[in-house]
Every structure is written in structure tokens, then in C-alpha cells.
Amino acid sequence: MEREAFLGRVRAAATTGLPDAPPADPGLLVPDLAPTDLIERFRAGVEAVNGRVHDSADAVATVVDVAAQVGPSMFLAWDDVGIPGVCSGLEAAGWRRLAATVPTGGRVAHQKAYYPVVLGVTGAEAGFAESGTIVLRSGPGRPRMASLIPDVHIALLPRSALHRSLAHWAAENAASMADASNVVFITGVSRTGDIEMRLNTGVHGPRALHIVLT
Amino acid sequence: MPSVQLFVTCLIDALAPEIGRATTAVLERHGCRVGFAAAQACCGQPAHNAGLEAAAIAMAGRTVEALDTTRGPVVVPSGSCADMLIHHVPELLAGTDRAAAAVRVAVRVREFSQFLVDDLGVAEAGVRCDGCTRVYHPSCHGLRNLGIDRQPRILLDSIEGAGRREAHQPEQCCGFGGLFAVEMPDVSAAIMNTKLDDLVSTGAELVVGVDLGCLLHLEGGLRRRGSDMRVAHLAEVLAGEV
Amino acid sequence: MEPVTFVDRASRRLGTYAAEANRRGAERLSELREEAAADYAPLDAMRDRARAVRLHTLANLDRYLSRFADEVEARGGKVFFASDAAEAVEYVRALADRHQAELIIKSKSMVSEEIALNDALEADGRRVVETDLGEFIIQLAGERPSHIIAPAIHLSAADIGRLFEDRLSVPYTDDAGRLNTIARHHLRREFLAADMGISGVNFGVAESGTICTVTNEGNGRLTTTAPRVHVALMGMERVVPTSADLAHMLEVLARSATGQRLSVYTNMVTGARRPGDPDGPDELHVVVLDNGRSRALGDSTAEILACIRCGACLNVCPVYRAVGGHSYGSVYTGPIGAVITPVLDGLGPWGDLPYASTLCGACRDVCPVRIDIPRVLLELRRRSMDGGHAYAWVRPGLTAYAAAATRPWLWRLVLGAAGVVGRLVGRDRVIGRLPFHAAGWTRHRTIRAPAAESFHAWWRRNRGA
Numbered sequence: 037m038e039r040e041a042f043l044g045r046v047r048a049a050a051t052t053g054l055p056d057a058p059p060a061d062p063g064l065l066v067p068d069l070a071p072t073d074l075i076e077r078f079r080a081g082v083e084a085v086n087g088r089v090h091d092s093a094d095a096v097a098t099v100v101d102v103a104a105q106v107g108p109s110m111f112l113a114w115d116d117v118g119i120p121g122v123c124s125g126l127e128a129a130g131w132r133r134l135a136a137t138v139p140t141g142g143r144v145a146h147q148k149a150y151y152p153v154v155l156g157v158t159g160a161e162a163g164f165a166e167s168g169t170i171v172l173r174s175g176p177g178r179p180r181m182a183s184l185i186p187d188v189h190i191a192l193l194p195r196s197a198l199h200r201s202l203a204h205w206a207a208e209n210a211a212s213m214a215d216a217s218n219v220v221f222i223t224g225v226s227r228t229g230d231i232e233m234r235l236n237t238g239v240h241g242p243r244a245l246h247i248v249l250t
Numbered sequence: 251m252p253s254v255q256l257f258v259t260c261l262i263d264a265l266a267p268e269i270g271r272a273t274t275a276v277l278e279r280h281g282c283r284v285g286f287a288a289a290q291a292c293c294g295q296p297a298h299n300a301g302l303e304a305a306a307i308a309m310a311g312r313t314v315e316a317l318d319t320t321r322g323p324v325v326v327p328s329g330s331c332a333d334m335l336i337h338h339v340p341e342l343l344a345g346t347d348r349a350a351a352a353v354r355v356a357v358r359v360r361e362f363s364q365f366l367v368d369d370l371g372v373a374e375a376g377v378r379c380d381g382c383t384r385v386y387h388p389s390c391h392g393l394r395n396l397g398i399d400r401q402p403r404i405l406l407d408s409i410e411g412a413g414r415r416e417a418h419q420p421e422q423c424c425g426f427g428g429l430f431a432v433e434m435p436d437v438s439a440a441i442m443n444t445k446l447d448d449l450v451s452t453g454a455e456l457v458v459g460v461d462l463g464c465l466l467h468l469e470g471g472l473r474r475r476g477s478d479m480r481v482a483h484l485a486e487v488l489a490g491e492v
Numbered sequence: 493m494e495p496v497t498f499v500d501r502a503s504r505r506l507g508t509y510a511a512e513a514n515r516r517g518a519e520r521l522s523e524l525r526e527e528a529a530a531d532y533a534p535l536d537a538m539r540d541r542a543r544a545v546r547l548h549t550l551a552n553l554d555r556y557l558s559r560f561a562d563e564v565e566a567r568g569g570k571v572f573f574a575s576d577a578a579e580a581v582e583y584v585r586a587l588a589d590r591h592q593a594e595l596i597i598k599s600k601s602m603v604s605e606e607i608a609l610n611d612a613l614e615a616d617g618r619r620v621v622e623t624d625l626g627e628f629i630i631q632l633a634g635e636r637p638s639h640i641i642a643p644a645i646h647l648s649a650a651d652i653g654r655l656f657e658d659r660l661s662v663p664y665t666d667d668a669g670r671l672n673t674i675a676r677h678h679l680r681r682e683f684l685a686a687d688m689g690i691s692g693v694n695f696g697v698a699e700s701g702t703i704c705t706v707t708n709e710g711n712g713r714l715t716t717t718a719p720r721v722h723v724a725l726m727g728m729e730r731v732v733p734t735s736a737d738l739a740h741m742l743e744v745l746a747r748s749a750t751g752q753r754l755s756v757y758t759n760m761v762t763g764a765r766r767p768g769d770p771d772g773p774d775e776l777h778v779v780v781l782d783n784g785r786s787r788a789l790g791d792s793t794a795e796i797l798a799c800i801r802c803g804a805c806l807n808v809c810p811v812y813r814a815v816g817g818h819s820y821g822s823v824y825t826g827p828i829g830a831v832i833t834p835v836l837d838g839l840g841p842w843g844d845l846p847y848a849s850t851l852c853g854a855c856r857d858v859c860p861v862r863i864d865i866p867r868v869l870l871e872l873r874r875r876s877m878d879g880g881h882a883y884a885w886v887r888p889g890l891t892a893y894a895a896a897a898t899r900p901w902l903w904r905l906v907l908g909a910a911g912v913v914g915r916l917v918g919r920d921r922v923i924g925r926l927p928f929h930a931a932g933w934t935r936h937r938t939i940r941a942p943a944a945e946s947f948h949a950w951w952r953r954n955r956g957a
Contacts, residue, residue: 426850
């Protein structure tokens with residue numbers, strides 16, 4: 037149906053008896069919580085959703101160590117994960133970086149190579165401690181697939197980018213959810229209860245999530 | 251001495267008048283003078299829930315008219331009938347010549363346990379019952395629409411003698427649902443059996459409630475499965491008749 | 493052939509493994525939701541806010557849809573407004589044709605089931621693969637979902653093992669972990685090779701044209717990232733005004749559905765691939781569907797469109813727990829299904845569905861947007877009774893009852909007669925068999941005989957007039 041005809045029908049069906057005023061804003065609605073170190077709260081949140089947080093002095097070494105559990109083989113990565121030396125560190129340990137730019141023609145042929153990829157390394161622009169969530173944004177040099185297709189996802193997150201909760205982050209940053217073709221909140225590892233309500237992880241997304249603080 | 255009106259409800263009137271007598275006795279024991287408007291019959295809930303608006307309006311209107319000739323709190327030994335009179339009848343009768351009366355009556359209506367505990371401040375049942383380990387079933391309309399839960403429990407907990415048990419999922423519906431019980435009898439019975447399994451598993455001897463509909467439905471199921479467990483209305487327990 | 497009445501569909505399912513599995517799933521999800529609610533004091537205020545956002549949106553839906561479409565198109569996406577299922581299906585078929593899409597992957601979309609999209613695309617010779625694990629399983633089994641968020645909950649692991657053995661040619665296993673791994677490997681190939689991805693939309697954001705999809709598995713992300721064309725199917729009521737509103741809705745959605753703070757993947761897509769993006773789809777199409785929703789808009793049932801499809805009402809419903817999702821006979825099940833299906837599809841075929849409830853109100857207590865489902869059920873029952881769509885046999889009995897209940901002299905007479913009958917037929921005041929429709933009661937229960945002396949009569953005798 038033509039847009040104007042469709043919207044005209046919606047308008048004509050207009051609601052009588054539904055409150056029309058925009059809702060009053062009750063402000064930040066968050067629970068009272070005992071003050072705790074933000075990093076510790078984040079770690080607890082991430083572990084509750086089967087992820088791991090690594091808080092060390094040498095992030096690059098941590099990344100290479102975690103990666104060693106599943107390789108070396110091929111990996112996908114962002115060009116810039118927030119600190120230097122990560123990709124070169126992995127390559128020095130024998131990892132091979134896969135091209136992540138999908139050509140406009142030949143998409144399927146290109147993506148076939150992703151099938152056996154076990155490792156993806158990305159940055160992250162924010163974390164929510166209460167839910168153990170990290171925020172990733174697509175853009176130049178930031179393939180979505182790096183956090184999506186591999187078995188293991190390592191995300192580097194600046195300590196300064198931790199927020200207490202989604203509500204706290206959204207109070208300042210909600211509009212930025214639309215500033216890229218894809219923004220994703222990742223809360224732990226891929227999971228399902230679809231078979232007999234039994235929890236299983238690693239259904240389609242990564243089976244393991246490691247967040248390395250920088 | 252406070253004067254109260256009793257709205258006894260059609261089910262109690264026809265099937266268990268002893269509950270009406272017990273309600274009267276308990277109110278009188280707590281110092282009330284009880285009146286009973288003879289023109290009352292049914293609040294209209296069965297027709298309202300069936301979607302038969304005209305019949306519901308007729309019945310609710312007649313009841314409102316009868317009660318509006320009286321004054322004082324209207325005490326109702328049924329959570330669902332009290333809910334009907336308070337929350338649905340004013341809307342049902344809006345635009346009729348009984349609209350104002352409906353509103354006047356609605357603000358006077360109090361469910362029985364609510365009246366005793368919240369209005370009269372009764373905290374002690376003042377009875378003893380040795381042979382009645384009891385489990386309380388909070389009927390849905392009273393529970394969710396009138397907040398009735400704490401009041402019966404306060405009274406039941408103060409009874410000397412045998413104690414109280416708790417079901418595993420006390421707030422799950424018993425499956426009565428009024429005409430639902432005969433419109434969808436197998437589904438109603440399936441829900442009833444889940445509830446009965448829960449109640450029976452507590453080992454209690456008695457199921458106590460504030461809505462006769464639910465109690466008759468549960469009792470019917472208990473008898474059919476050959477169980478010894480009994481049902482009683484809160485008023486009967488408080489009147490020492492159990 | 494599936495029976496046409498709720499009671500018939502329910503009767504054949506009561507006590508079956510499938511219904512019991514639905515019950516266990518529902519109880520577990522309810523427990524999780526309760527734990528999350530107990531643990532989170534602001535939830536009530538958040539529900540108030542969520543309801544206010546949704547109702548305000550519905551009251552201004554044409555404006556917000558217009559803005560939404562403008563924003564999607566400003567970022568290179570295409571928006572198609574489908575007045576009904578046929579238009580929506582046609583659009584997607586034509587798109588699949590234009591792109592010669594032989595393999596289509598899908599993430600969770602109730603709208604796609606509502607419009608029977610898969611059947612149409614398969615009839616065109618295209619392969620359509622559901623990627624949500626539960627939907628994948630029921631697709632293989634040729635069944636409908638039995639629960640809004642756990643569609644295959646009515647099947648056992650053994651059922652699924654046999655299904656996979658038969659349809660995927662893998663060795664039989666009933667180990668849930670191994671079954672998941674089988675699905676992961678199988679579906680990965682499909683994801684990476686698909687020509688088109690079709691997703692649902694949890695929320696559309698009017699101010700930015702953002703589409704938000706929420707999954708725990710990651711199939712939502714893969715469906716909207718890997719193929720070159722992404723088609724998003726959105727019920728027209730699923731918009732919110734701003735990104736801030738989206739954040740508010742996200743806070744109540746996962747908590748109400750599964751007790752999680754947030755689902756694993758909350759995915760926001762705004763337009764297709766941008767210049768410089770290494771991956772993502774080349775094209776984005778959003779299909780906005782009416783299909784009967786505008787019928788609810790101007791009506792006292794409008795609040796049912798506020799639903800965010802969390803499934804909390806299903807999980808607490810005593811009827812759903814007893815009969816399972818398939819008894820509702822349609823895509824939408826449980827309490828919300830009992831109101832949405834008759835509104836979208838008419839009371840003619842669905843006149844009995846609003847009666848599939850005891851009006852206990854548990855659904856209203858848990859709904860994150862506080863839809864007063866019992867009130868809507870009563871409204872639909874009025875319409876159903878007026879139109880003669882169901883339970884017509886109730887009318888003469890209740891009309892006669894009302895005649896007696898409005899005439900004190902007749903009421904006295906009836907109670908007196910009942911008392912006589914009671915004394916005659918009741919043994920120890922118990923009746924084992926009732927006639928006509930009332931036999932439904934005594935099929936499973938006894939009933940007390942009417943009292944020999946009614947309360948009215950007792951009062952007259954003991955207390956004067």
C-alpha cells in the first residue's frame with residue numbers, strides 16, 4: 037500500500053481513550069546498590085553470564101595467552117582495538133589474520149573462509165557493570181563478523197569506559213546507538229534453553245568471551 | 251455499635267447458608283449489628299463474566315437498589331463478589347438511572363476478612379481448633395484486585411490448636427473461573443488437579459478460603475478423588491464451626 | 493485436522509508430554525522472572541514508564557511511523573508499508589526474485605509466521621532456513637511454535653535427536669549439548685552462504701530509523717550481517733519514539749521474558765552498510781505490517797498493541813500451563829494470544845478464545861507494559877456473546893437466572909424449589925451428576941445439593957422480615 041494511504045488509515049483509526057501526553061520522565065531508575073569497585077562489579081556481572089574478565093598490566097600478553105588456548109590458526113580482528121601491538125603480537129605467536137572486508141560481488145565465496153575461524157579480536161567502547169555487557173560499534177576497520185563468527189571472542193575494553201549500568205550509559209549516550217550501521221550490546225556468551233530448557237552455550241555466536249581491560 | 255449490611259451472595263444463599271450464618275455470628279461477636287436487605291440476590295458477576303451485559307446490568311442494578319436503601323459498610327463473604335461490586339458494577343451501571351447508587355454502594359463494600367482486620371482491627375481469631383491443620387487458598391479476584399491475603403492469614407495464624415501449612419504455589423488459580431468450570435470443564439479440572447495435588451501434598455486437613463465458588467470446586471474435586479481433605483470458609487472457622 | 497474450538501484442541505492435549513513440557517518451561521521461566529523482579533526494586537516504576545511510552549506511541553502511531561520511514565530511507569534503506577499479509581508476502585517474494593535469492597535465512601519473527609511467509613517462499617522454490625534453534629527444530633518437525641520465546645519447548649531431547657537423525661543425517665543423540673553443536677555447525681554453513689536474511693524487529697526507533705533485534709543465540713546478528721540483503725519484518729505497533737525510549741524498553745524486556753538483565757545480543761541496525769564498513773548487508777528493506785492492527789487502534793482493546801512479546805503472561809497463566817501453546821490454534825498463544833488473535837483475525841473463527849481464561853489476573857500482574865488483559869477479555873466476551881460467536885447456550889440460562897434474581901418473590905420461590913430438589917436428590921447433600929451443560933461440572937467434581945433452607949428463608953424465620 038502507498039505510504040500515505042497506510043498512514044492515513046492508521047491516523048483515521050486514531051486512538052480515543054489512550055493518553056496522549058508524552059510520558060513524564062521519572063529520571064534514572066536504578067536500584068540501590070552497595071558501593072563496590074566498578075571493576076569488581078563488572079567482573080561479577082560478566083562471570084554471571086559465562087564470560088571472563090582479565091585485569092592485568094600487560095594486555096597484549098594476556099590476549100596472546102588466551103588465544104594460545106585455541107590456536108594458533110586464523111583470526112579476524114578490528115584494525116584498531118584501542119591499544120597497539122595486539123595483532124602483531126598474535127601474528128608473532130603464529131596466528132594468521134584473515135581479510136575481513138567483504139567484496140560487494142563474491143560475498144559468499146569470501147565468507148566461506150570464515151567457517152573454521154576460531155578467534156576474533158575487537159575493541160569495545162563501553163561496558164555496563166550491572167549486566168556484564170560490552171558495547172561494540174561497526175565502522176571502517178571494524179568488521180561485525182570479528183565478534184560474531186569465531187568460537188572465541190576477545191574484546192579489549194578501556195577501564196575508563198566502564199559504566200554502572202545500561203541506564204547510566206544511556207542517560208548520556210542513547211542517541212549514539214544510531215550512529216553506526218550496527219551497534220551491539222554483548223552480554224556474555226551465546227546461549228539457548230530451547231532444548232528442554234537446558235542451558236547450553238555457544239549456539240551461533242562465540243562460545244567463549246574474554247574481556248581484557250586496558 | 252456499628253451497623254453493617256450483609257451481602258450474602260447467591261452461592262452462599264442457595265448452597266451454603268451456614269456460611270451466611272457464621273458470617274453474621276462472627277460480626278455480631280465483634281460488636282456489629284447486622285442488617286440484611288431482603289431484596290438482594292446476585293451481584294451479576296456470572297452474567298458479566300459471560301459477556302451477557304444486559305443480564306448483568308439487570309442483576310447488578312437490582313442489588314445496588316436494594317443495598318442503597320441501607321447505610322453503613324456492606325460486608326461480603328466473597329472476594330470475587332466484593333470485587334464485582336467495587337470495581338465493575340459502577341462502570342456497568344454508568345449511564346443508567348442507578349449510576350449514582352452504584353458508586354454510593356461501591357465505596358461501602360468490604361470483603362469479610364478485610365472488614366474484620368483492617369476496619370475493626372481484629373487481630374485474634376478467638377477460637378480454638380484442634381482437628382484442623384489448615385492451608386489457606388487465596389482466591390484470585392480477592393487476592394489480585396482487592397489485595398486480600400494478609401488479612402485471612404493473620405486471623406488463621408491466631409487460631410489456637412492445630413497449625414497452618416503453606417502450598418508450594420499458593421497464588422496459582424484453582425481453575426474455577428465461574429462459568430469457565432462448565433464451559434471448559436476438562437481444562438478447569440486439569441488446573442484444579444494441579445492445585446489439589448499441591449494442597450494435598452501439604453498434609454493439611456482443611457482448605458480455608460474466602461470464596462465459596464473456589465471452595466465448592468475444590469471440594470467437588472476432593473470428593474471425586476476420594477480424599478478426606480475438607481474445605482471451609484474463613485467465616486465458619488472463625489465461628490468455631492469446624 | 494485440527495479441531496476448531498479451543499476446548500477440543502485443549503482436550504486432546506491435556507496431560508500429554510508436550511503440554512507437560514510446556515508447563516515445566518513456563519514454570520521455570522516464571523521462577524526466573526520472579527527472582528529477577530525480587531532482586532530489582534525499580535522494576536515497577538520501569539513498567540509504568542514502559543507502559544506510558546508504548547501508549548503514547550500508539551496514540552501518535554502515524555506520526556512515529558512516518559518519522560521512522562523517513563529515517564530509514566535517509567540512510568539508504570527501503571520501507572514498504574503492507575496493509576495485509578498478502579501485500580507483505582508479495583513484496584518479499586518480488587525482492588527474493590529480483591535478487592535471485594535461492595537460500596534465505598531467518599531469525600525469530602512472529603510476523604513471518606503470522607503471514608505464512610515461509611510457505612510462500614518455499615512454494616517459489618526457494619530454501620528457507622530458520623536459525624533460532626527452537627524455530628529450526630520446529631521447522632524440521634513441520635510444527636508451529638508452542639511458546640513465544642521457547643518455540644520447541646514441547647519436544648523432548650529424544651524427539652529432537654530423532655528429528656536431527658532423520659532430517660540432517662547425523663547419528664542419533666539425546667544429549668542437549670551435542671544437539672546444539674550439531675545445529676551450530678549445520679546452520680553456520682547456511683548463514684555464510686545465504687543470499688537473503690529475514691529478521692523480525694523487537695523495536696523500531698522513530699527518531700533514527702534504528703531496528704533493534706534481541707537474541708540469546710547470536711542468530712539475529714548473523715542473519716542481519718552475513719547475507720547481502722536484509723529484510724526486517726515489523727508489526728506496525730513495534731515502534732518507540734527515541735533511542736532513550738529503546739533503552740527503557742530493553743530494561744524490562746529480558747527481565748520479564750527470562751529473568752536476564754539483558755539478552756546476550758541486543759543488536760541495533762541503522763541502515764545498511766555505510767561507506768567504509770568492512771561488512772554488513774548491502775541492502776536493507778523494512779516491511780511495516782498492519783494486517784488488522786489498525787482495527788485495535790481506535791478501540792478499547794488498543795492497549796494490546798503495547799505488547800513487547802516477552803512471554804511473561806504465558807508463563808504464569810494457569811490455562812496455558814495446563815494446555816500448552818498449540819491449544820490456542822494460532823501463532824500467538826497464552827493470554828496475549830487470546831486477545832490478539834480474535835482482534836487481528838475476527839471473533840467469527842475465534843469467538844471462544846476470550847473464554848479460555850479464569851480471569852485470575854496473573855498475566856496483568858507480570859506484564860511489563862501493564863496490559864489489563866482480563867479487562868480486554870471481558871470486552872471481547874461481550875462482543876462474542878452479542879455476535880453469537882460462542883457459548884450461545886449460556887444465554888437462556890443466565891437470562892432466566894437474571895429474571896429470578898431481579899424479583900425477590902421469584903428468587904424466594906426458586907430457592908425454595910431448589911431446597912426441595914436438594915433434599916430429594918442429594919445423598920448426604922452431595923450430587924454426583926448434573927444434567928445438560930452442567931454435566932461438565934460433574935464430569936470431574938461432585939456438587940453440594942442446594943440447602944434445604946436458603947439464607948433468605950433462614951433470616952426471615954429467625955430475624956423477621
